Amino acid sequence: xxxxxxxxxxxxxxxxxxxxxxxxxxxxxxxxxxxxxxxxxxxxxxxxxxxxxxxxxxxxxxxxxxxxxxxxxxxxxxxxxxxxxxxxxxxxxxxxxxxxxxxxxxxxxxxxxxxxxxxxxxxxxxxxxxxxxxxxxxxxxxxxxxxxxxxx
Numbered sequence: 001x002x003x004x005x006x007x008x009x010x011x012x013x014x015x016x017x018x019x020x021x022x023x024x025x026x027x028x029x030x031x032x033x034x035x036x037x038x039x040x041x042x043x044x045x046x047x048x049x050x051x052x053x054x055x056x057x058x059x060x061x062x063x064x065x066x067x068x069x070x071x072x073x074x075x076x077x078x079x080x081x082x083x084x085x086x087x088x089x090x091x092x093x094x095x096x097x098x099x100x101x102x103x104x105x106x107x108x109x110x111x112x113x114x115x116x117x118x119x120x121x122x123x124x125x126x127x128x129x130x131x132x133x134x135x136x137x138x139x140x141x142x143x144x145x146x147x148x149x150x151x152x
Contacts, residue, residue, distance in 0.1 A: 015138070022119060029115045033108040034078070038063070038071055040112065043097065043105045046081060051094040053086065080104055 007013050023037050030040050038061055045060050046052060052060070058068030072095060075081045080101035086092035097105070120128055 025115055025119065026112055029111040030108060032111070033104060035104070035108055036071075039075055040105075040108060042068075042071065042075065043080065043101055043108075046095055046097045047102065047105060050096050051084075053089075053092045053094060054083075055092070057095060075101070 007017075026037050026040075030037060033040075035043070041061050042057055045057060049056075054069050054072060055065050057072060058065045061068060061071075063071070072081065072083075076083065078100075079098055081095055081097050083093040083095055086094050123131075
């Protein structure tokens with residue numbers, strides 16, 4: 001008979017618990033910038049990949065297209081991003097940061113980095129590197145290939 005795993009032995013539980021704890025601390029840092037963690041992540045994504053569609057953003061932030069659309073609508077109302085017609089798909093819109101969006105992101109990044117630095121304190125550079133590589137690998141575990149990802 002196999003013993004039932006304890007919560008501290010269950011990677012899924014630990015990762016979720018760590019994310020929820022970290023999200024709370026990061027949310028406090030972002031509150032002063034009028035951003036949620038999901039909004040901050042979306043601004044980061046759009047800075048890296050201007051012109052993503054709403055569906056692209058939803059996939060990258062692990063939300064439904066509808067939820068991503070609502071979140072992006074709030075950022076658009078705040079003047080932080082703009083939508084433009086997609087050049088090849090009349091059903092889709094591309095999303096771009098405005099100058100105000102880039103400025104808000106520039107202001108928020110140091111606060112988030114400071115929080116992350118505090119959370120990483122006590123770990124060696126090698127330990128931080130291993131955790132980052134593991135997390136990056138886990139982000140693709142079970143992810144559908146580009147051909148399998150629906151676009152609408």
